[in-house]
Amino acid sequence: MEKRATFSSTTIGLLFAAPMLVLIFVFFYWPSGQALYWAFTLEQPWGGGNTWVGLQNFRQLLMDPYYWGAISRSMVFGLGATSIAMGVALLLALFTDREMRGHKAYRSIFIWPYAIAAPALGLAFRFILAPEAGFLSLINQIWPGLWNPALDGTDAMIAVIVAFSWKYIGYNFIFFLSALQSIPRSLIEAAAMDGSGPMRRMWDIQLPLLTPTLFFLLVINITESFQDSFGIVDIMTQGGPARATELMVYKIYFDGFKGLDYSGAAAQSIILMGLVVLLTIVQFRFVERRVHYK
Amino acid sequence: MNAKFLGAVGTFAVAALLAGPAAADKTKIDFWFGNSGDIAKRVQEQCERFNASQADYEVVCTSQGTYDASLQNTIAAFRAGQQPTIAQVSDAGTLDIMLSGAYYPANKLMTDMGYTVDWKDYFSGIASYYATSKGEMYSFPFNSSTALLYWNKDAFAKIGKDHAPATWEEAAADFKALKAAGYACPLGFNISRDEVWQLGEQFMAVHGEPVATKKNGYEGLDAELTFNKGKWVQFVKDLKGWYDNGEAAIKSKETGQTFVEAFANGDCQVILTSVGDHGNIGRTAKEGMNWDVAMLPVYEGTQRKSSFVGGASLWVLTGKSDAEYKGAAAFFDFIAKPEEALTWSTVTGYIPVRNSGFEYLNEQGFYGKAPYKGRELAISSLTASPADDAAPHGIRLGGLLQIRQEISNGLQAIFIKNEDVQASLDTAADRGNQILRKFEQTYSGKTLP
Secondary structure: OOOOOOOOHHHHHHHHHHHHHHHHHHHHHHHHHHHHHHHOEEEOOOOOOEEEOOOHHHHHHHOOHHHHHHHHHHHHHHHHHHHHHHHHHHHHHHHHHOOOOOHHHHHHHOOHHHHOOHHHHHHHHHHHHOOOOOOOHHHHHHOOOOOOOOOOHHHHHHHHHHHHHHHHHHHHHHHHHHHHHOOOHHHHHHHHHOOOOHHHHHHHHHHHHHHHHHHHHHHHHHHHHHHOOHHHHHHHOOOOOOOOOOOHHHHHHHHHHHOOOHHHHHHHHHHHHHHHHHHHHHHHHHHHHHOOOO | OHHHHHHHHHHHHHHHHHHHHHHOOOEEEEEEEOOOHHHHHHHHHHHHHHHHHOOOEEEEEEEOOOHHHHHHHHHHHHHOOOOOOEEEEEHHHHHHHHHHOOEEOHHHHHHHOOOOOOHHHEOHHHHHHHEOOOOOEOOEEEEEEOEEEEEEHHHHHHOOOOOOOOEHHHHHHHHHHHHHOOOOEEEEEOOOHHHOOOOOHHHHHHOOOOOEHHHHOOOOOOOOEOHHHOHHHHHHHHHHHHHHOOOEEEOOOOOOOOHHHHHHOOOEEEEEEEHHHHHHHHHHOOOOOOEEEEOOOEOOOOOOOOOOOEEEEEEEEOOOOHHHHHHHHHHHHHHOOHHHHHHHHHHOOOEOOEHHHHHHHHHOOHHHOHHHOOOHHHHHHHOOOOOOOOOOOOOOOOOHHHHHHHHHHHHHHHHHHOOOHHHHHHHHHHHHHHHHHHHHHHOOOOOOO
16 A cells, blocks of 8 residues: 655645744844834843833934934935946946847956955945045046045045945846846847837837846845945945935944944834835835836 | 754864863963954964963953954853953943943952052053042053154254144144145144044043033033033134145045055144054154154143043953953953063053053163154153042043044034034034933943942
């Protein structure tokens, strides 16, 4: 007789899922829960105890005009960095897909920046963009005082946006390129035979078929620009000059890790998390409608 | 794959257990510190000298990169029960650990372990910075420094001067003359968070002006910032005037060159920085450049007070075994030796923290020799006023790093965005006070030792 082991499908399903669930709990829900709890207390850094203060941390933050400044700067940074990182990556991917000269080299080179740690990247860009000693000091020799991220807030913001975008261009590029290459050649060839030029083919065929990738990268880039920028800011500007690059995530990093204000940082994390969730919902609600999945 | 990995981990764990008893004849203690680069190497050498000097203990010294990172890692380790025995905590983190109860007070440790320490031997300015309001030492001053004025003798010779400015009025005239003589950066400075202490805190120290009420916080957590109400406001206005006239320039990593590098290159003629940079500038100064140091200037008619000590002290953490505490006490006893003070002050720019060490250095003729000459001014600066002087001997404010950030933001608004000096400093003080109140509330029910 054939032996057959039978399991209830729920038990075995849970058993298989258990390791992953444990990991998610330990590395995601537990810390998030801790942060949520700290946000409503005043936590002593050395662990000597805490006091419940309700919404006080949030109230203080939301009544602080400088905190609202950090929120709007984060928006500017997120939108700026995402448009540059995605725009340039898309352009490069379209070129590479058309097999411009050297496309094979681009394919492997462009992913490198993504592998560079943010602080190292910040260090490199700080040097490149330094107004007196960097490569861009040449500009200041022609037009004195034109470029000075050390003393000009706008220049500093441009500098951190450029550094951040540079890192994500390679990441986006890989996704765009693979999406482009999965578009059936026959469609493009048919369009070409019908007499449409490269620009028209990009606009009418490639871009519409890319929308799922575009949407995915939009969500990822916006989220990352809100969360992954503190290393670059810390090395390049320390949030200055005069708060010009004080982004929400940098303030969390500084208040929590340097200032030992765990509760204030936790409350800011909750606000940042809420904002990112909100932005993602907005994107799914309004942008995803225009996405054509196959 | 996973099973293999676990198996390997298991094997290592068993091996470690077996190896444990064999290596246990020496008690190992961990020491975490925040210095990096050359200073970190010097700390390592000191640890090796201690390990070679006796057979009972082995101190394992680990650099955590920066003061902030070291404090952060120590706290994380402490909360996880994996703390080192000895941790270095900088001035900015002193109050938090003092209120935490996470430490074994240094004075108690040494008494318990049978060592007699002459606490009076520490320079009063250094001891009182780290001592409690009752004068008890809970930690050991380790790397200590203070701010000095560095000046380029060649440039000053061009304007017919052979000495550094002793007052800010004299300095103002010198900057003007240096500018007229064609120098682009008579005074180099920076107003980032990590570089405002010599412009602000030290200025107020030598002028005997309070940074905050309650003796700069030593007498209670309810202190309030007052830096926006005294002579410092005038100094910021003067500095801004020099900056606007091209007699002072901001030099930072962001502009491409820090003011210390700019001074060493001969690009800036005067800077204010730590005596800890003395060795570094000596090694990197442009060939043939003549330079010297002087005490920080004061405004005319001001009675000079002691400057504040900068740097960090060593704390012993709770939750360790008796044997480990014995090791820590032996280590502290070792680094307090005058010979160690000499080696330490020779290889770093830091100053000896005890009178006996200073006297030993003097006997050896240390301060007469070329590369070290001038460093004794740091001691003169730290001991300018008597120990029982009414002026505060340090700063004991919660969230000090965040307060420095607020001051830095205020100064940046003044220098870069031309905002009103008084209004910006008022804003910085207001925001700093909010930080202090929050800190006070966090530790409500605790009293300052």
